[in-house]
Amino acid sequence: MLGAGLALSTPALAATPSITVTADQALRFGSFFTDTSGTRTVSATGTVTGSAIVPLTGSAPGPAQFTFTYDRGINANVNYSLLIAVLVPGTASQISGGVTGTIASFNTDLPGVSALLPGQIAQITLTGCQSRICSRTFRVGGTLQVARTSGGAELAIPIPIVVTVLAEL
Amino acid sequence: MRGGLFTVIACMAGASPALAAPGQSASALGQAEAVIIAPIMAVSINDLDFGSLTSSPSASGAVTVAAEGGANYTGGASPACAGGGSCAGITPARFRVSGEAGRSYTVSGPLAITATGTLMAGGAAPALAIDALTVHLDSHAGAITRIGQLDDKGEDRIAIGGRLTVPAGTAAAHYRATLTIMVTYS
Numbered sequence: 130m131l132g133a134g135l136a137l138s139t140p141a142l143a144a145t146p147s148i149t150v151t152a153d154q155a156l157r158f159g160s161f162f163t164d165t166s167g168t169r170t171v172s173a174t175g176t177v178t179g180s181a182i183v184p185l186t187g188s189a190p191g192p193a194q195f196t197f198t199y200d201r202g203i204n205a206n207v208n209y210s211l212l213i214a215v216l217v218p219g220t221a222s223q224i225s226g227g228v229t230g231t232i233a234s235f236n237t238d239l240p241g242v243s244a245l246l247p248g249q250i251a252q253i254t255l256t257g258c259q260s261r262i263c264s265r266t267f268r269v270g271g272t273l274q275v276a277r278t279s280g281g282a283e284l285a286i287p288i289p290i291v292v293t294v295l296a297e298l
Numbered sequence: 299m300r301g302g303l304f305t306v307i308a309c310m311a312g313a314s315p316a317l318a319a320p321g322q323s324a325s326a327l328g329q330a331e332a333v334i335i336a337p338i339m340a341v342s343i344n345d346l347d348f349g350s351l352t353s354s355p356s357a358s359g360a361v362t363v364a365a366e367g368g369a370n371y372t373g374g375a376s377p378a379c380a381g382g383g384s385c386a387g388i389t390p391a392r393f394r395v396s397g398e399a400g401r402s403y404t405v406s407g408p409l410a411i412t413a414t415g416t417l418m419a420g421g422a423a424p425a426l427a428i429d430a431l432t433v434h435l436d437s438h439a440g441a442i443t444r445i446g447q448l449d450d451k452g453e454d455r456i457a458i459g460g461r462l463t464v465p466a467g468t469a470a471a472h473y474r475a476t477l478t479i480m481v482t483y484s
Contacts (some may be wrong), residue, residue, distance in 0.1 A: 130329065135347055136309045146322065147322065148322050149322070149324050150322045150324045150325060150326040151326055151330070152326040152327060152328040155328060155329040155330065155331050156328065156329070156330040156331070157330075157331050157332075158330065158331065158332035158334065160331070160332075160333040160334075160335055161333075162334070162335040162337065162483060163334065164337065168333070168377065183369075183483070185401075185483050186302075187333055188331075188333075192332070192414050193329075195326055195328060195330045197324075221330060221386070228334045230330075230332060230334070232330055269328070273328065273330065273332055275332070277332055277334060277435055279328055279334045281333070281335045281336030281337075281398055282333075282334045283328070283331075283332075283333050283334075284331065284332040284333070284334065285329055285330075285331055286329065286330040286331075286332075287327055287328070287329055288328040288329060289326070289327050289328070290325060290327075290328060290329055291324075291325040292323065292324055292325070293322070293323040294321065294322055294323075295319060295321065
């Protein structure tokens, strides 16, 4: 019993804090037709809107889902918050045959941030962390702009997400 | 005593307003997916052709061209061909549809149209009615339906037949009508 108490009081035994981010689900824009150009927006909450497109049957549209996990490295039952920075490094786009798809803007349900612009850092405070491991699942939507000159295409556009812990508060 | 230790540690942690985090970053590679469907289109291959026929001066009649092919004459209408058989060139309208392989589609079109004529002697002839327009889709193996499915090459074929009614005493004339169809993904 005493050993347990001593371990908790020895900072030298604490592990180095670490973070991980996992991509749990893809951002799905579904199947649609557009004559020459159109856009489809899938919000972080799942709302789907479009312009100059005809939605067609196929896989259901939905936002991407990511999970951020922070391992504080210290077993302590305290409340703390995390100040993090989220970055989508650049514009996500793909050309496939006569179809070009570009995601110029993203949106998210992370607290206090509605839009994620490629190349711009968004700072978010995650509150309510209580244990050594603090994990948050968040969703990311976006607007896909499609330009079509011929044929169709199955687009699979990489979306890199970088999360940095700026401070533990 | 143990409880006391826990309390002290918690207070110390809480007293650090901005406990320096390591500034570590982590990244994940997500993906956005979309399927952009190729446009669907129908191209005319053959006109709906009723051929040449004669009309009775006293009895009205009709010629029906089936979507599957072949002509049937009733009443005062009869083929104006050597031997009285079916005239060469009598065909249903045919369209080739192309689009996304495996997709279903709907054919929209009129049930009846009107043919306008030009008298052999010149001048306008009375209009003739074309009705009973029926749609045959290769993808439905003979079934009369307006919903088709593109094959693994993204193709299908549409045939449309109809009935031309010829009133008694119809003067010799050339007749022409426009049959417009629309195909849309369903």
